[in-house]
Structures are given as structure tokens and as C-alpha cells.
Amino acid sequence: MQANVTRNGAILLGKHVACDSHDKTRLLRVVTHAHADHMTGLQQSLRNCNAVVMTPATKDLIDVLKGPRCLQRGNVKAIEYDEPLDVDGERLTLHKVDHILGAAQVLVEDAVGNRILYTGDFRLPNTPVIKSDILIAMSQAAYDKYLEDTAPGSIIFFDEKEVSKKEFNGIRQIGIPATSCALSQTGGKQVANIIILGAAVSVTNVVNKESLLWAIRENVDKRYLDLNQRSMETGFALGDERWLSLEERTGR
Numbered sequence: 348m349q350a351n352v353t354r355n356g357a358i359l360l361g362k363h364v365a366c367d368s369h370d371k372t373r374l375l376r377v378v379t380h381a382h383a384d385h386m387t388g389l390q391q392s393l394r395n396c397n398a399v400v401m402t403p404a405t406k407d408l409i410d411v412l413k414g415p416r417c418l419q420r421g422n423v424k425a426i427e428y429d430e431p432l433d434v435d436g437e438r439l440t441l442h443k444v445d446h447i448l449g450a451a452q453v454l455v456e457d458a459v460g461n462r463i464l465y466t467g468d469f470r471l472p473n474t475p476v477i478k479s480d481i482l483i484a485m486s487q488a489a490y491d492k493y494l495e496d497t498a499p500g501s502i503i504f505f506d507e508k509e510v511s512k513k514e515f516n517g518i519r520q521i522g523i524p525a526t527s528c529a530l531s532q533t534g535g536k537q538v539a540n541i542i543i544l545g546a547a548v549s550v551t552n553v554v555n556k557e558s559l560l561w562a563i564r565e566n567v568d569k570r571y572l573d574l575n576q577r578s579m580e581t582g583f584a585l586g587d588e589r590w591l592s593l594e595e596r597t598g599r
């Protein structure tokens with residue numbers, strides 16, 4: 348199961364779901380919360396999608412912000428947190444997130460148990476972490492807090508300089524020298540997150556490389572674009588190298 352980001356800013360999860368912007372190939376549109384930048388193309392989704400999904404509180408907020416007739420133009424499905432919605436072999440659930448009233452993170456699971464989660468906007472530490480298959484830990488505090496929230500069979504990517512690893516059964520752990528590389532290549536830590544993200548994407552293929560590059564181009568100031576693209580490539584190379592040596596050690 349894959350996730351992707353479209354040029355309209357829609358986050359595509361699994362086969363049927365588009366979050367936070369309209370996508371004409373998707374049956375379901377999810378509005379994670381009522382901030383304007385997450386309601387792009389809402390009218391198109393109301394006209395064209397089988398259902399537009401949100402929490403009841405987000406629906407109430409949109410009714411107040413845009414008038415009650417706005418959402419009446421389509422099939423709005425207001426579902427509570429943790430209330431599953433089955434769509435053609437996939438299961439969608441909204442989960443609490445600490446952001447604004449009604450805000451949700453979106454979990455999509457397929458029939459064979461693959462799970463993919465889009466958090467939308469959130470604040471820590473009060474956003475619950477949904478049991479994850481891929482964890483990226485850049486600090487010891489995050490690693491210690493979320494290690495036990497990873498599902499069996501998951502992969503953890505941790506920063507070798509910032510995190511000391513603990514053995515944990517049934518989980519593959521890959522150390523990436525993200526902070527060390529960032530410091531030696533740029534003199535600062537700023538691109539460490541892009542390096543470790545590149546490594547995680549190269550190993551898991553959870554989004555394709557083009558989507559990641561596009562997201563970097565869309566979100567990074569022009570002055571730092573080249574630096575971020577090079578850092579992503581560094582991360583891809585490190586991910587490939589560490590994954591190969593893990594496979595050699597464990598004979599996978």
C-alpha cells in the first residue's frame with residue numbers, strides 16, 4: 348500500500364482515499380480539520396466523490412464558517428474518532444490529534460493488514476501515536492516514548508548520534524548517521540531530518556522518490572532547495588547501504 352502527494356496537495360492513501368485536497372481518481376475525500384488550507388477543492392469533492400468524510404465537530408465548524416448550505420451539496424459522512432468505515436476492501440478510521448476542535452489523523456488499513464497513517468497538522472506531546480510500522484526517531488526522548496508503540500515486524504530508523512539503541516524483539520532497527528552527515532556536509536544539523544527521511548523512503552518505498560522530491564520543491568525556500576535535494580540523495584544512499592548490510596547480517 349502506498350501514499351502519494353499530488354500536485355493539488357492531496358494526500359492519497361491506499362486505493363480510495365484523498366485527504367485535504369480534491370483528487371478526481373478517489374471515491375473518498377477526507378477533511379482532516381476545518382483550516383482553510385485543508386479544504387482545498389472541497390466543492391469539487393462534494394460534487395464528485397461518493398462521500399466526504401470528517402468528524403462531527405469539523406462538520407459543525409464548517410457549517411458555522413461557510414454556512415449550513417455548503418456541505419449540503421454533497422454526501423457528507425461525519426464519523427466519530429475510532430469509528431471504522433469500510434470501503435471496498437480497505438478500512439478508514441479517524442483518530443484524535445491535538446490541533447483544533449474536530450481535527451483528525453487518518454488511518455487506512457488494507458485486507459492484508461498494511462496500515463498507513465496521515466497525521467495532518469498536530470502538536471506533541473498530546474497527540475496519540477497510532478501503532479506504527481515505520482518509526483523515525485531523531486532523539487532519545489522520542490525513541491524511548493514510541494519504541495513500544497511500534498507494531499511487530501516494523502522498522503525503526505534512528506539517528507546514530509542522538510539515539511542509543513535498545514534491543515527489542517521482532518523489530519528491525521536501522522541506524523542512520525543523519526546528524527553526523529548533516530554536520531560534516533553543511534556545518535549545521537538542519538538537514539538531518541531530510542537525510543533520515545530519504546533513508547526511510549529508500550528502504551520502505553512508502554512514497555515514491557518523485558513525490559518526495561516534489562514535496563521538497565513545494566515546501567522549501569529556493570535558497571535551500573539544492574541543499575535539501577542533495578541531502579535527500581545522501582539519505583537514499585545511506586538507506587540503501589544500511590539496508591544491504593542489515594540483510595547480510597541477518598541473512599534476510
Ligand SMILES: [Zn+2]
Binds near residue numbers: 446468
Ligand atoms: Zn491546521
